Amino acid sequence: MFSLEGKAALVTGATGGIGEAIARALHAQGATVALSGTRAEKLEALAADLGERAFVTPANLSDRAAVDALLPAAEAVMGKVDILVNNAGITRDNLFMRMKDEEWDQVLEVNLTSGFRLCRSAIKGMMKRRTGRIIGITSVVGVTGNPGQANYAAAKAGMIGMYKSLAREVASRHITVNTVAPGFIETAMTDALNDKQKESILQGVPAGRLGKADEIASACSYLASDEAAYVSGQTLHVNGGMAMI
Amino acid sequence: MSDIAERVKKIVIEHLGVDAEKVTDNASFIDDLGADSLDTVELVMAFEEEFGVEIPDDAAETILTVGDAVSFLEKNAG
Numbered sequence: 416m417f418s419l420e421g422k423a424a425l426v427t428g429a430t431g432g433i434g435e436a437i438a439r440a441l442h443a444q445g446a447t448v449a450l451s452g453t454r455a456e457k458l459e460a461l462a463a464d465l466g467e468r469a470f471v472t473p474a475n476l477s478d479r480a481a482v483d484a485l486l487p488a489a490e491a492v493m494g495k496v497d498i499l500v501n502n503a504g505i506t507r508d509n510l511f512m513r514m515k516d517e518e519w520d521q522v523l524e525v526n527l528t529s530g531f532r533l534c535r536s537a538i539k540g541m542m543k544r545r546t547g548r549i550i551g552i553t554s555v556v557g558v559t560g561n562p563g564q565a566n567y568a569a570a571k572a573g574m575i576g577m578y579k580s581l582a583r584e585v586a587s588r589h590i591t592v593n594t595v596a597p598g599f600i601e602t603a604m605t606d607a608l609n610d611k612q613k614e615s616i617l618q619g620v621p622a623g624r625l626g627k628a629d630e631i632a633s634a635c636s637y638l639a640s641d642e643a644a645y646v647s648g649q650t651l652h653v654n655g656g657m658a659m660i
Numbered sequence: 661m662s663d664i665a666e667r668v669k670k671i672v673i674e675h676l677g678v679d680a681e682k683v684t685d686n687a688s689f690i691d692d693l694g695a696d697s698l699d700t701v702e703l704v705m706a707f708e709e710e711f712g713v714e715i716p717d718d719a720a721e722t723i724l725t726v727g728d729a730v731s732f733l734e735k736n737a738g
Contacts, residue, residue: 542702584698 417640420445423493424639425486427476427533428503430457432602432628433552437500440632441639442469446498449489476503476529477521486536495544498639499537501530502552504570506604508563519566526570531577534592538585547590548639551578552631555598555654571596575650582648591647595634598654600626622655664711664737665730671706672726675699685727703729711737 424441428434430452438461442448447468450458455473462469470492474485489496504526507518534549541547556564557571575594582592599605599616605625608616617623634651637643652660669683676693689695689703704720707713707729713736715723723729 539705542698543705587696587698 417636417642418445419498419636419639422446422497422639423449423489423495424498424500425449425451425472425489425493425496425533425537426500426502427451427474427485427529428552429461430454431502432604433597433600433631434500434502435461436628436632437502437552437635438469439465440629440636441498441500444636444640446639447493449493449496451485451489452503476525479529479532482529482532483536486533490540495540496537497541497544497546498548498550499533500550500552500635500639501533501574503529504552504554504567506564506567508567510563511565514565522566523570523573526567527573527577530574534577534581538581538590541590542585542588545589547585547588548643549578549581549590549592550635550638551592551594552635553594553596553650555596555652555658558596558650558652558660559658579648586647589644591638591643593638593643593646593648594650595631595638596650596652596654597631598626598652598657600628600631602628620655620657622657624655626653626655662730662734664733667710668707668726668729668733671710672703672729675703675706683726685725685730687726688724689726690724707733713737 424446426434426438429438429450438448438450442465449470449472450461451472451474452458453475458471462471472488474481476482507522509518551574553574554571556568560568578592578594631653634653672683673680676695678693687693689700704715708715711733723732
């Protein structure tokens with residue numbers, strides 16, 4: 416089940432904890448993967464570890480020219496892109512009253528606008544082939560809000576609305592467009608929290624633990640598969656029950 | 661019928677799955693041939709591929725009938 420043999424996937428932010436897990440999971444299901452991110456050396460190491468069917472296509476998603484070049488680069492190495500995973504994201508947290516325009520702009524540009532541009536590039540080929548999977552990694556905070564993250568939450572909520580709109584436009588071409596919304600996941604970002612902070616977060620998580628990057632990746636493997644052909648415009652929440660929407 | 665007109669009509673027939681006799685010069689993709697807005701985008705993509713031209717968005721918006729497509733391509737293709 417959920418085989419991705421013969422499929423080609425582009426994963427952005429593949430150097431991060433969740434992005435790497437997604438790339439590994441899609442690859443394990445048989446997909447060819449193009450790994451994107453800003454740190455080329457780390458991408459090369461991951462590709463070497465994966466072995467066959469892994470390519471490196473670095474890109475800085477805050478640079479629009481680089482964003483526009485990414486899909487063609489992935490198509491050049493893999494021949495096509497069947498699965499696009501917009502995972503790359505940055506945070507520039509600040510209290511709303513202190514938030515700088517640049518902090519707002521940078522987060523919207525990388526987390527929302529680059530994804531819009533990548534989707535626009537990817538659907539051309541998907542429409543021609545009458546098949547495709549677009550998966551965006553949003554966040555629970557895009558639905559619930561979070562103090563200090565107005566920019567991040569706005570971008571993540573924006574993704575959900577954008578994906579639903581695109582899902583409606585291309586559903587008749589057998590292209591599905593969904594988002595996965597992680598809750599608190601064990602990554603470098605949450606490692607930085609102290610025990611007291613972790614404890615207070617966990618009080619709001621019925622599962623009583625942080626999630627694992629692999630658990631986000633599994634959701635992506637499902638949405639990328641042929642078995643998920645009838646699932647579109649959805650947000651799959653993977654959060655241990657911390658928000659039930 | 662010109663070679664370009666013939667190739668255009670073939671693409672329209674195949675893409676929209678309509679009868680050849682309906683694909684006249686005056687036939688509107690949306691009103692007469694049952695295309696939706698996404699079909700018109702796909703038709704433009706198919707014309708671009710077939711004729712090796714780039715059809716800019718502002719030109720694509722003026723291509724509403726089979727005849728519009730033929731005359732654009734007669735002027736701009738190869």
